[in-house]
Amino acid sequence: MQLRLTRKLISAVLLSSCMVTSTAFAAEPDTGLSSAEQGNYLLELKRLYLTENDRQALLAHCNDLLKTYALRAAYQVGQAQRQDLLYQLRQGESGELLLREETRSQQGTDIAVRNQRVPLFGVDPFVRYECPSSGISCVLHNPNDGSPMLTIVRDHKGSAELAKALSFLIRNLQKG
Template sequence: MAMLLGTALCAALPALASAADEGALQGAEQAAYLDGLKRLYLTDNERQALLAHSNALLETYALRAGYQVGQAQRQDLLYRFAVGNAGELILREESRGQQGTAIAVRNQRVPVFGIDPFIRYECPTGGIRCVLFNPADGSPLLSIVRDHQGAGELAKALSFLIRNVQKG
């Protein structure tokens, strides 16, 4: 019995060491990602870099009226994040009519304390948009043009931003 237990333990040690290395690598990848953003946006502040990157991605992948060919009421959907009170983000949504004359602005507070910071998104095959979901309740948070890579990068940046705001 002791021999069997010893054999099982010896077989499990390399797997445990490998899992520990993956955790260290993942932490190193996160640090490299955040350091890269700080260099890109010329700041030493992690939150400012994440906010600037998230807003730049929102501008790049904005769902513009030009992408909405064949739809009756085409409009630009523009978003911007800001940090509000402790533990909350403020999402500003601006929608503009096709001619740019009708503008509607809506601000939404997104509390981040006590939620899983992972941002889920969907990019339906037949649609023109990707939808990112509010991690607090699963409701649609914002829509961008249908681009899987862009939605993934935005979800990653927002997840890091939420974690940063959760720290206080």
């Protein structure tokens, strides 16, 4: 239910963003698509999350996407050790992102929490992801070293939206 609602919400945001981008781009042919796209994207997120702060809107959107596309034990049919993987992002020190990973067993009795600091100064803000056709999950890679950072349920559109939101969040956090 939440997945379907989030997909509809993302589609509405992207559609309105594309419409605004195309009219703004037609009115000012000299502006770069990247900055216009980012501005429209952030405007829509601020409206959606009822805030005036870009960073708060991006963090809220990333965390909502992480909840929606969380790799749950129910998706892992046929796996030996099924578990929930839940993530949460927070702002750390200046130019730093805090990532909380919670792993729960299928019965919910065993819980492991891992916190990771992701330094962002001097890194390429573009977040890469992979969704192997043979697997049940997509992996988003750490922009520092390319190591796996997040594992979510296999959904190309969801992974692309999360990677985009994370990329904009990283750019925002790099400003300090």
